[in-house]
Amino acid sequence: MDELTEPLTQGNRRALSRAITLIESTRPDHRARAVALMAELPRRQALRIGLSGTPGVGKSTFIEAFGKMLTAQGLKVAVLAVDPSSARSGGSILGDKTRMEELSRDPNAFIRPSPSRAELGGVARRTRETVRLCEAAGFDVVLIETVGVGQSETLVAEMSDLFILLLAPAGGDELQGVKRGIMEIADLILVNKADGDLRETALRTVADYAGALRLLRKRPYDPEGFPKALPVSAYTGEGLEKAWDNMTWLADWRRDHGHFVARRAEQARHWFLSELRAGLLARLERPEVRARLREVGDAVARGEGDPDSAAAQMLDWLDASDAGLQAHERRA
Numbered sequence: 001m002d003e004l005t006e007p008l009t010q011g012n013r014r015a016l017s018r019a020i021t022l023i024e025s026t027r028p029d030h031r032a033r034a035v036a037l038m039a040e041l042p043r044r045q046a047l048r049i050g051l052s053g054t055p056g057v058g059k060s061t062f063i064e065a066f067g068k069m070l071t072a073q074g075l076k077v078a079v080l081a082v083d084p085s086s087a088r089s090g091g092s093i094l095g096d097k098t099r100m101e102e103l104s105r106d107p108n109a110f111i112r113p114s115p116s117r118a119e120l121g122g123v124a125r126r127t128r129e130t131v132r133l134c135e136a137a138g139f140d141v142v143l144i145e146t147v148g149v150g151q152s153e154t155l156v157a158e159m160s161d162l163f164i165l166l167l168a169p170a171g172g173d174e175l176q177g178v179k180r181g182i183m184e185i186a187d188l189i190l191v192n193k194a195d196g197d198l199r200e201t202a203l204r205t206v207a208d209y210a211g212a213l214r215l216l217r218k219r220p221y222d223p224e225g226f227p228k229a230l231p232v233s234a235y236t237g238e239g240l241e242k243a244w245d246n247m248t249w250l251a252d253w254r255r256d257h258g259h260f261v262a263r264r265a266e267q268a269r270h271w272f273l274s275e276l277r278a279g280l281l282a283r284l285e286r287p288e289v290r291a292r293l294r295e296v297g298d299a300v301a302r303g304e305g306d307p308d309s310a311a312a313q314m315l316d317w318l319d320a321s322d323a324g325l326q327a328h329e330r331r332a
Contacts, residue, residue: 002037009042011076011138013110020112023129038129041136046078047251048131050156052146052182053166058192059145060099062166062234067100069240070141071108078134079103079111080127081145110139128159128271157185158270161260162247165189167209169202184216187227187250190243194231202231221259226250283318292317 004022007015023034053059060081067077079100103109112130127144134142146156157163165186183189189209194202209229216227230246232239254260283289293314300310 001040002033004037005040008133009136009138013137016110016133016137017112019133020114020130023126023133024114034129038132041132044135044138046131046135046139046142047162047247048142048144048160049247050144050146050160050163051166052156052163053192054168057166057168058234059166062190062192062232063143063145064100064103065234065237066240066244067103067109067143068106069237069244071103071106075108075140076138077103077106077109078137078139078142079109079145080130080134080142081111081113082127082147083113083115110134110137127156131159158267161251161254161263162187164243164247167191167205169193169198169205183212187222188243188246189213189227189229190232190239191229192232192234194239195233195236199231206231221254221257221263223250223253283322288321289318 004015004019008019019037022030022037025031025034051059051063063079063081067079070077100111104111114127114130131142131144144156144160163185165182165188167189169191189206191202191205191209194206206229213227213229228246230239230243232243234240251260254263284293296310296314299305300307
């Protein structure tokens with residue numbers, strides 16, 4: 001058993017942080033240890049909530065207010081915040097703890113920022129495994145804050161039980177809800193900043209989105225009235241309790257009707273295939289393969305063949321190379 005397993009399952013925060021660092025590492029020896037660690041973890045379930053929204057909508061402020069409300073009820077809350085990485089330098093600011101100052105000091109809360117590292121879909125490469133670690137550590141609710149890039153940010157739905165979209169009052173086209181993509185997978189749309197001078201605007205925005213949601217095709221795992229739009233204020237706390245009540249009611253309804261378990265099973269299948277694709281792509285990083293890729297790519301750039309036929313030849317070469325490698329291993 002890995003030395004991190006026992007303290008992690010007992011809720012040790014330092015062990016949890018070390019385990020997350022381990023699974024985010026790309027070193028081959030670390031990856032082998034991470035896979036073994038994940039296999040040892042007990043099967044515990046937390047309510048996984050994905051949260052997305054455009055930059056400036058107040059995601060961090062909302063998460064702090066929402067998280068403090070949950071910890072006040074005795075729940076343990078983990079926040080996994082994904083920060084965008086620079087396409088030029090590869091670095092990330094990772095400043096979510098500074099934006100959630102009060103929640104970061106709460107003994108029942110755990111905040112872990114991670115870089116996206118150019119991964120598409122608004123989440124980091126190992127966010128799914130990090131969720132499992134937090135569940136094993138005994139957290140009741142895991143909040144996954146995505147990068148906040150817009151319509152393409154749908155991958156978080158493949159690792160969460162509920163997907164919440166946070167919007168600002170009059171933040172754009174009121175009929176954005178009829179578009180496919182991120183709106184189609186939302187379980188709740190929360191219009192933030194519903195206070196002060198913006199309150200009436202927020203209520204009109206909620207009504208606009210509620211009308212737009214009725215135009216979408218009904219999903220088989222939704223009860224009557226869902227998905228829905230609600231007003232909230234992270235500043236005053238108004239609407240947070242109602243939003244939480246709707247989240248728990250929807251999660252309970254899905255459990256009672258078998259959708260919760262079925263959804264988790266489909267997510268497991270999705271991530272199996274995703275990990276398989278990643279492993280196949282990793283084979284292209286072998287030195288002999290990279291050399292062959294450069295050679296074929298240079299030939300295509302010189303006009304000595306078209307991309308389609310060159311790709312087909314490269315695949316044939318990979319098949320022959322793998323077959324030769326397997327034969328060598330059998331003889332050894």
